[in-house]
Amino acid sequence: MNPLTINREGIVTGIEEGTTAAAVGCRTLAHRPRLPNVMPDVDAFLGRWDTPAAPRRPARLLTSADGNINTVGLPGIHEADDVDPLHPQWRAAIEDGVWPLVDALTTGAWRLITYDSCEGHAYRSGALTPGRRRVGVLPRSPQEFARAAAALCLGVRAAAPAVPEPVRITLSTCDLTCGRSGRRYPVLDLGLEPAPGSGDDAYFAALGTATGVLAAALLTPMLLIHIGWRGMFLVGVLPALVAWVLRNKLHEPEVFVRRTGNAGANRSNAFRLLVKDAQTTRVSLGIVILCSVQNFGYYGIMIWLPTFLSQKLGFSLTKSGLWTAATVVGMMFGVWAFGQLADRIGRRPTFLLYQAGAVVMVLVYAQLTDPTVMLFAGALMGMFVNGMVGGYGTLMSEAYPTAARATAQNVLWNIGRAIGGLGPLVVGALAVRYSFQIAIALLASLYVLDMIATRFLIPELKGTELE
Incomplete structure (x- = not known):
């Protein structure tokens, strides 16, 4: 089965047969294995993420000529040290191109755990397959998995019409294996991939715009999951209330008061x-x-x-x-x-x-x-x-x-x-x-x-x- 994909027209594909796009709550996301997908100690990583006092070792951050940040400074898929937002090297460990997505998902209303990310790389060596932009999300619990999947699905659907044609957004599930215990953890993979028929040049040229569109679209869905559609309307009302309060605190100009207070004032047509x-x-x-x-x-x-x-x-x-x-x-x-x-x-x-x-x-x-x-x-x-x-x-x-x-x-x-x-x-x-x-x-x-x-x-x- 293909991963759930939402194209520029907002059409959802890759879902279970018989499920309509309107009914998609991301419970129908396809499983898309990614190998290798192993973390040395998943439980320890989860524990550090929300614990400021947890010890954090210095990360080995080397950058390849193609922009990959890993422990060896080489292009391609290699080991990378796991860091969290409380780690002093957090920002330095995230590649620039994918940072807007990582930052959006780990802050604000989302506050999710990201276990992997890549900005996408057009490698100079023809022996390497070009990398694609992606972020891996590691939910803390089954409940968070369901909420995050539903919110990500809404965000992807909102962003799809504005994404440039050479790029498609993909959302799928995967398993992350713990190297210490062998346990598998269900994770979510959010990616930006070349649309069918698009070449790498067109894909990488449009990737920055697609990233910005998706990052902006991620704000509303998570709020929607937490506060509902009535809450979203309330958020929209707040600026109007502020404007109303300010307007009532301001006095009218004296010349306007004098004119409108004069019963005999000429009520001329303002447009004329x-x-x-x-x-x-x-x-x-x-x-x-x-x-x-x-x-x-x-x-x-x-x-x-x-x-x-x-x-x-x-x-x-x-x-x-x-x-x-x-x-x-x-x-x-x-x-x-x-x-x-x-x-x-x-x-x-x-x-x-x-x-x-x-x-x-x-x-x-x-x-x-x-x-x-x-x-x-x-x-x-x-x-x-x-x-x-x-x-x-x-x-x-x-x-x-x-x-x-x-x-x-x-x-x-x-x-x-x-x-x-x-x-x-x-x-x-x-x-x-x-x-x-x-x-x-x-x-x-x-x-x-x-x-x-x-x-x-x-x-x-x-x-x-x-x-």
Whole structure:
């Protein structure tokens, strides 16, 4: 029998005949022997995992030229010392590519025991069969086995539609043999393998993305097992409750209170106020362009940046995430700096400065090859590309009267967001047709359009009294 496999369409295969996909609770997982699969002392390993005071010997960690971490530093299947999250060498013992899955399964709501892992290796030697990415789970009890199997099955099914075509997710059972006692322990094996008809090159190119998709999908199922679907709805309600509490603690602006409290106030149509005359229409058009470019650039860069780093520099998922996070840090500083500059030199000059910086940094970043330089350049790019978010609220507040201010914030920004949502599609299409460097570099032309719109459509509004 084949292992249970869930493909991109969410179709479950390899289960017992007569069992529907909707009824799969992972009690029907196929048994897929893996040899050798032996641990010197399983009971001792289980005892150490949850015991901080247990003695832990230094692990022998040697890395092969192909990235295998084991006791001999050679490619292929070799002995590896068993470590746990409380071991000082825990992180060093896990290969980078598989770390997101191991970390997800051993922390948070899961807190499972992993007894084996491999990031997958495209060996240089033709004599070795390429390794596949996998994680082995050793349940503490039959009850945990059932809960983990059911939750993993849900996680796999949730991730399957978003997994790249060259990769399939597999979930099966296996036996782990204790070398000391000979006892066999039932375990679960979660793997990412080449989809039927996919070559190794396509598989390894898509492996990082597949890992990220699966790691993200693993969060919800384990919570679902513990707190049920009602609990999941409650988790979704919590942010809304926080927003409600904060909203009730904030007071309305005085100008809004005065206007709404005036019984004779003109109840004008807020949408019409966005285009009430030629000057206001020009401003609205300019703001739509600015919001569109902002969202197009943000989603176009942030969605594809990890893949760009992975393919250009061979970064692992973890390292790509760190370099992408640097752009977010730059954005945070950029938003703060935008407000400071806008209050000192004006709104329009600050927008033009940031837009020019975005043109330069996007072009420069697309040409870089040194990882360290790209880390700091990414922060600068994030500052200029995304830091302009700090100015749109002020710009729209000063451009429209109180009767249309909230409408402008919602309508104009979300028009830009709808247009900007095409960013990942366009960047992806250009990357497939040409390259990621060209796709990202072409985003620079959008910021030139941004500068033209700012120069000819957006007036300087610093010091404008709110109506």
